Amino acid sequence: MGVCSAILLAQHGLTSIVVERHPSPYPLPRAVHIDDEVLRILHTAGVAEPFRIVSRPGRGLRLVDRRLREIVRFDRAESEISGFPQANMFQQPDLEAILRRHVDGVPEVDLACGVEFIGLRHETDGVSVTARDFSTGRDVHISSRYLLGCDGARSDVRAAIGSRMVDMGFEQRWLVLDVDLGEEVTSWGGVDQVFDRDRPGTYMQITDTRHRWEFRLADGEQATDFATSESVEPLIRPWVGATSVEDIEIVRAAEYTFRAQVCDRWRSGNVFLLGDAAHLTPPFIGQGLGAGLRDAANLAWKIAAHRRSGDDGLLESYEQERKPHAKALINKAVFIGALMSSPSILANAARSVVLPYANVVPSIGALIMSSVTPRLRTSEITTSRDVTNGRLCPIPLGATRAHGILLAYAAPTATLSDACHAKGLAVHSQRDAGTPDRWRRGRKFVLIRPDGVVVASSNSAARMLRSVQDYAKMFALDAELTPTARRGSSTRARRATAAMPHDAPPHLPSPVPVAGAR
Numbered sequence: 001m002g003v004c005s006a007i008l009l010a011q012h013g014l015t016s017i018v019v020e021r022h023p024s025p026y027p028l029p030r031a032v033h034i035d036d037e038v039l040r041i042l043h044t045a046g047v048a049e050p051f052r053i054v055s056r057p058g059r060g061l062r063l064v065d066r067r068l069r070e071i072v073r074f075d076r077a078e079s080e081i082s083g084f085p086q087a088n089m090f091q092q093p094d095l096e097a098i099l100r101r102h103v104d105g106v107p108e109v110d111l112a113c114g115v116e117f118i119g120l121r122h123e124t125d126g127v128s129v130t131a132r133d134f135s136t137g138r139d140v141h142i143s144s145r146y147l148l149g150c151d152g153a154r155s156d157v158r159a160a161i162g163s164r165m166v167d168m169g170f171e172q173r174w175l176v177l178d179v180d181l182g183e184e185v186t187s188w189g190g191v192d193q194v195f196d197r198d199r200p201g202t203y204m205q206i207t208d209t210r211h212r213w214e215f216r217l218a219d220g221e222q223a224t225d226f227a228t229s230e231s232v233e234p235l236i237r238p239w240v241g242a243t244s245v246e247d248i249e250i251v252r253a254a255e256y257t258f259r260a261q262v263c264d265r266w267r268s269g270n271v272f273l274l275g276d277a278a279h280l281t282p283p284f285i286g287q288g289l290g291a292g293l294r295d296a297a298n299l300a301w302k303i304a305a306h307r308r309s310g311d312d313g314l315l316e317s318y319e320q321e322r323k324p325h326a327k328a329l330i331n332k333a334v335f336i337g338a339l340m341s342s343p344s345i346l347a348n349a350a351r352s353v354v355l356p357y358a359n360v361v362p363s364i365g366a367l368i369m370s371s372v373t374p375r376l377r378t379s380e381i382t383t384s385r386d387v388t389n390g391r392l393c394p395i396p397l398g399a400t401r402a403h404g405i406l407l408a409y410a411a412p413t414a415t416l417s418d419a420c421h422a423k424g425l426a427v428h429s430q431r432d433a434g435t436p437d438r439w440r441r442g443r444k445f446v447l448i449r450p451d452g453v454v455v456a457s458s459n460s461a462a463r464m465l466r467s468v469q470d471y472a473k474m475f476a477l478d479a480e481l482t483p484t485a486r487r488g489s490s491t492r493a494r495r496a497t498a499a500m501p502h503d504a505p506p507h508l509p510s511p512v513p514v515a516g517a518r
Contacts, residue, residue, distance in 0.1 A: 001150035010108035012304035025096035033286035058087030059189035066196040155277035161268035170260035200340040223255035301450035309476030313380035402426035
C-alpha cells in the first residue's frame with residue numbers, strides 16, 4: 001500500500017520516503033483478489049502488465065450449500081469497456097515484489113526497508129516522523145510535508161493521531177487455510193461461498209496449484225487444531241477430488257478475527273490513514289486490499305493539488321469521498337457473511353427463496369456482486385450539476401503526470417485544446433463506440449480527474465472550455481507553490497536509505513509501510 005501510494009505521488013512530481021519494516025515482500029499470502037476498478041489503479045501505477053503475468057482471471061462466484069449444491073452462480077468476464085477481468089486472483093507477495101521492482105526505477109521514491117515507524121509530531125508546515133532503523137538500533141528523523149499511514153489494522157499512526165475504530169456489528173473467528181496441492185486439480189475457476197449455519201466457508205483457486213479455504217471456527221476450536229494435512233483433509237476433501245493426503249502441503253493455517261470497522265477520523269492535519277488503518281472489512285466480497293488502493297488513488301493527486309493551492313477543502317474531500325464507499329462495501333460483506341451462516345428465519349428464507357433467482361433479477365445480483373464505485377455526491381470539490389459528474393470513468397487512462405484528462409469524442413476546437421495544454425491537462429481523442437459508452441450519456445467531451453472521476457461533461461466545446469477554466473481555478477493549475485509548499489518541497493528530508501538489512505527480526509507481524517510525501 002505504501003509503495004503504490006508513493007508511485008502515484010511520484011506521478012505528480014512529489015518525492016517520498018516509504019518506511020517499511022520488512023526487507024523483502026512479506027512471504028505469506030494475505031490478499032488474493034482485486035476487481036477491474038482496482039486493476040485500473042495498478043495500470044495507472046504502471047504495473048498492470050507484470051501483474052497479469054502472476055495473476056489469473058476469476059470466473060465468478062457460486063453460492064453453494066454444505067454439499068456444494070449450487071444455489072446461484074454469477075459469472076465474471078472482462079469489462080466490456082476497460083478490457084480488464086472483473087475478478088483477478090493472485091498472491092500478495094507477488095504483487096508486492098512487482099511494486100518493489102517498479103519503484104526501483106522511480107527516482108522520486110526512497111524505499112527504506114528494515115525501518116519501523118515510532119511516532120510523529122505535527123509541525124507548522126508538515127510532520128516530523130521518528131522511525132527506528134533495525135540494522136543500527138538508532139532512531140531516524142524525517143521531516144515531511146505529509147504523512148500517509150498505511151500501517152494496517154493495528155496502525156501506530158492511527159494511535160498517534162488519536163483516531164479510533166468504530167464497530168459496525170460483525171466479529172467472527174475464522175480459519176484461513178492456504179494450501180499447495182502440488183499439481184493442478186479440476187476446478188471451475190471461481191469462488192465458492194458455502195452457505196451453512198454450522199460450518200460456513202469460502203473456497204478459491206489462486207494459481208494452478210495454490211488454493212485458499214476459509215472456515216468459521218466453532219467455539220473451542222483453534223487454528224492449531226488444523227496444522228496437519230490429516231486434520232484439514234476432511235474440510236477440503238469435497239474440492240480436491242482424488243488428491244492424496246500426502247500431496248496436501250499447508251502453506252498457512254491461521255486464525256483471523258473478521259471484523260467490520262471504520263475509523264472515526266481519517267485525517268489529522270497533514271496526516272492521513274489509508275487501507276486497514278482506516279477501515280476493516282470481512283473478506284466475503286474480496287475488497288480489503290482493493291479498498292486501500294482506492295484510498296491511495298483518491299488521495300495522491302489531491303496532495304499534489306493542495307501543495308499548489310493550499311486549499312484545505314482538497315484534503316477534507318478525501319474522507320468525504322472515500323468513507324461512504326468503504327462503508328458500503330463493508331455493509332455488503334457483512335450482509336453476505338450473515339446470509340452464509342445466520343440461523344434466523346429471515347436468512348433461511350433468503351437462502352432458499354430469494355438467492356436462487358439472484359442471477360436473473362439484476363437488483364439482487366448487483367446487491368451481492370457489484371463493487372462499482374458509487375457516484376460522488378457530498379464532497380468539498382465534487383459538484384452534481386450533470387448526471388455524469390462524480391462517476392468513475394471506466395476507461396483505463398494509464399500512468400500520466402497530467403493534472404487531468406479531457407476525453408474528446410469529437411474534434412476539440414483549437415481554443416479548447418490550447419487551454420487544456422496550458423493548464424497541464426492531457427487531451428485524449430476517443431473513438432465513439434456507441435452502446436458500451438453509456439456511462440458518458442452520449443457527451444462528446446468529458447473532463448476527468450487524475451483518479452478517473454468525471455468532473456464535467458458536455459456536447460459543447462465552448463461549455464467544456466468554461467469547465468476547464470473552472471477546474472484550473474479550483475485546483476490552482478496556474479499558481480506557483482504557496483510559500484508553505486515551497487518550503488516543504490525545497491527542504492530535503494534526512495533519508496533512511498542506510499536501513500537495508502538482509503533479515504528482519506522473525507517476531508515482527510505484517511509489514512507496516514508508512515509513506516511520507518514531501
